[in-house]
Amino acid sequence: MTQFWKTEGINRRTFLTGASVGLAAPAILTRTRAYAADPVIKIGHVSPRTGPLAGFAEADDYVIEGVRKALAGGIANNGRTYQVEIISKDSQSNPNRAAEVASELILGDEVDIIVAASTPDTTNPVSDQAELNEVPCITTDCPWQPYFFGRNGDPATGFDFTYHFFWGLEDVIKAFLGMWEESGVERKVGGLFPNDADGNAWGDEIHGFPPALIGSGFELTDPGRYQPLTDDFSSQISAFKAAGCEIVTGNMISPDFATFWSQAAQQGFAPKVATLGKALLFPSFIESLGDRGDGLTSEIWWTPDHPFSSSLTGMSAKQLADGYTAASGRPWTQPIGFKHALFEVTTDVIRRSADLDDPNAILEAVAATDLPTVVGHVNWNFGPVKNVSKTPLVAGQWQKGANGMELVITSNHSAPEIPTTGTLKLLG
CATH class of the missing domain: 3.40.50.2300 (Response regulator)
Structure with missing residues (x-):
């Protein structure tokens, strides 16, 4: 029925109103x-x-x-x-x-x-x-x-x-680049982009991270799209190690990052900065990582x-x-x-x-x-x-504080009206 309404150029409201014209009890349908x-x-x-x-x-x-x-x-x-x-x-x-x-x-x-x-x-x-x-x-x-x-x-x-x-992606790119430039680490970035709407947009060669990173003097290693909820990131980790990546970025759901982060430790891959969209938003997940959650970085949409x-x-x-x-x-x-x-x-x-x-x-x-x-x-x-x-965006880091893991704003290049609340520290 939805297709009929659309094809005939009337929506559900005009259908009901129009149908009432020829009926004895229009109040039932209006x-x-x-x-x-x-x-x-x-x-x-x-x-x-x-x-x-x-x-x-x-x-x-x-x-x-x-x-x-x-x-x-x-x-x-x-x-x-x-x-x-x-x-x-x-x-x-x-x-x-x-x-x-x-x-x-x-x-x-x-x-x-x-x-x-x-x-x-x-x-x-x-x-x-x-x-x-x-x-x-x-x-x-x-x-x-x-x-x-x-x-x-x-x-x-x-x-x-x-x-x-x-x-938008232009805002998260600006926020991430500002933070990475402040870190002083090698400009070699490993990309983790899943085969879903977010991952394909973030990894897009025209509108996503690749052209922005290259244009800012960063070198990106992108092993290609992985399937969400995969249980093996060995090929990505191997590629990042071979390229000497000191930064890891991308857009992942939390279970995928947990798998990647555990396997990275097991396989001896220790980036100095790990900045992931989506996966690192929630304090409950960061707490579940224990000490391995301290120092992870992410975009920050909103804070108190x-x-x-x-x-x-x-x-x-x-x-x-x-x-x-x-x-x-x-x-x-x-x-x-x-x-x-x-x-x-x-x-x-x-x-x-x-x-x-x-x-x-x-x-x-x-x-x-x-x-x-x-x-x-x-x-x-x-x-x-x-x-x-568009709404403003900044970037920051999970840091261990008196009350557990706390999210602090370390970079506000893309939205200077939002104050910083801490300084970036490297992993390890």
Whole structure:
């Protein structure tokens, strides 16, 4: 049925409205909130609650509970107050499942807006379903290139119903290069890029790390794409040793890095700097590595030290992070800020929409967003391509402190407005 609606040029809302014209009881088929005393706006939410990407969704319950509390009185729009219903579903870290639950939210739950986060395995299939069914969609937690080009986006035209905010590969490259240049080590880099959307984007010979490294005087050894969840990195380790690599970089899920890091130690490969995207984001994983986690480096999306506050609650980045720790008993994690910002933007869109019964009016409000959030400013008028708004990025290191492993910002070349909180030390 989805294909029929798309082929005939009508979405699920116009189908229902049009079908009601020839029926005796149109109120059954039209949106009930038009006549209800307490109209409801529905937000669909998709994230990887389970599976290998579950770390990205660790704080989902805390964030959504906080948003529900902040919106308990509803959202004012055009003289009416709309109650907010958030329907959250688990992608199980599987792109096919992400598409399936997005379809359920759109066609079954009939959400007005759908949001999603956490790597292209979630953002892309959800966005594709939203685009197909003409439902406004906002996503985050994925570099913009895998999101945009991974969906075959055309910079000249972009997409119609799907919008994204996050940083890009150019930002992570700048952050990593700045940190490596400060380290003083040999400019020989070993690349670990998996055969998935992120890995293929990071390792892309035109838009990814290779041309940027070569252009900055670094020598890259790239043994080629490996399959995610592989159990043997011997060939990569051998290539890095032969090339004299003192830096290792790439984009990996945590289980893959754990396997690589253990085998590197066993095979006598000891780089002076190890800077990995994705794998090293979460304190629980770093703690699981023991002393081998001390000194690992990564991109830093968001910390309690970021100088931003929530447009929804007024909480500072520190207050939001401290609230999670107090509620869960666990350390703060970087996705907290972006998960919260996702609902900041959505709430702002709902407040500004000219007609909440019209998806095109909601879409116009999305495109017109100009909002300071707890992760930085979101404005789609100034992105690198249509449908993308960039947020600031820095880099840093896990260092053993009085309270265990702590993430400190050691390099802020790409976002000087975010203060550094420590200095880089070499491994070993």
